[in-house]
Amino acid sequence: MRIKKQDILQSNLLWNEKNLEYFISTKPFFIRSPIYEWEYSAQSKQNLDMLWQDFTIPQENIILLHQTHSSEVVIIHESHKRYEADAAITQLNWKMLIVLASDCVPILLYDTKNHAIGVIHAWWRWLDAEIIKNTLYSLQEIFWSQPRDILCYIGPCISQENYEVWADVAEKFLPHFLRSVSKQLQKNNTFLLDVRWIAQQQLLKHWVLEKNIEMSQYCTYREKDVFHSYRRSTQKGEVYQWNNALWIMLK
Numbered sequence: 001m002r003i004k005k006q007d008i009l010q011s012n013l014l015w016n017e018k019n020l021e022y023f024i025s026t027k028p029f030f031i032r033s034p035i036y037e038w039e040y041s042a043q044s045k046q047n048l049d050m051l052w053q054d055f056t057i058p059q060e061n062i063i064l065l066h067q068t069h070s071s072e073v074v075i076i077h078e079s080h081k082r083y084e085a086d087a088a089i090t091q092l093n094w095k096m097l098i099v100l101a102s103d104c105v106p107i108l109l110y111d112t113k114n115h116a117i118g119v120i121h122a123w124w125r126w127l128d129a130e131i132i133k134n135t136l137y138s139l140q141e142i143f144w145s146q147p148r149d150i151l152c153y154i155g156p157c158i159s160q161e162n163y164e165v166w167a168d169v170a171e172k173f174l175p176h177f178l179r180s181v182s183k184q185l186q187k188n189n190t191f192l193l194d195v196r197w198i199a200q201q202q203l204l205k206h207w208v209l210e211k212n213i214e215m216s217q218y219c220t221y222r223e224k225d226v227f228h229s230y231r232r233s234t235q236k237g238e239v240y241q242w243n244n245a246l247w248i249m250l251k
Contacts, residue, residue, distance in 0.1 A: 011108075011153045013214035014248075020110055020117070021055065021096075021249045024155055024216075026226045030242035031064070031100060055249070057094050064098045067121050071129035073138045086126060087135045089118040091143050093250045100243035102230040103158035103220050105199045108248045109135065110151045116143040117248045124165070124195055128172045132202040147207035152214070154203075155246050156227055159219035160194035163231075167191065177201060220244065 009024035031048060051062060063076055066084045074083045076090035076097065088097050091114070099106045099119035105127070109118035120135050139145035160182065170181045170191035180194040180201075200215055220227040233240040
């Protein structure tokens, strides 16, 4: 079985990079996070199998992070290892770095000059903890990457209109990201947070060029026929079981 083209989105920014393979999934494709091994469905494993078969790489070259909701960054030097982090970087060819997200902000990074890649899973808490800065600094320190050479794809995530947060969360992004917070007047002490815009501004703050940032406008919550959404599932009282997947690989 092969991955269907209709289950994949394209990036205008990454499309013509000849040294790169990348993947942005839509429904029905999904991968279940390995931290939920007791819920690890047969379909999720089958989808993972399709990845290494379609791209003719060893199965162990698929690096599926055990995302722990932290701001740590790991450097991928080898396979056959359990990596616990929400961001990873590597310069190795044919190592598929996979990031899973349902409403959080997924980011793919590619240094076009030094040929290094990275993935980030950014929940609001780790945006506040500057996981983006940590990843860019790690690329710079380990692989000599310069921000001006890095392409950044901000993937589908929850939109501001659907991301309701309490005041204590909104206050963490004031005053530096004032535009990212809007008051929802019909509910006391409730705000709408634009995590996608915050991610973009943090990339710009650390000298990534605006022309090198592509920001998907898809909303995982709103586009119910296209993406899986943790918030949508839980608000409807459904059992949440699936993650959207993005990956990147040097070849």
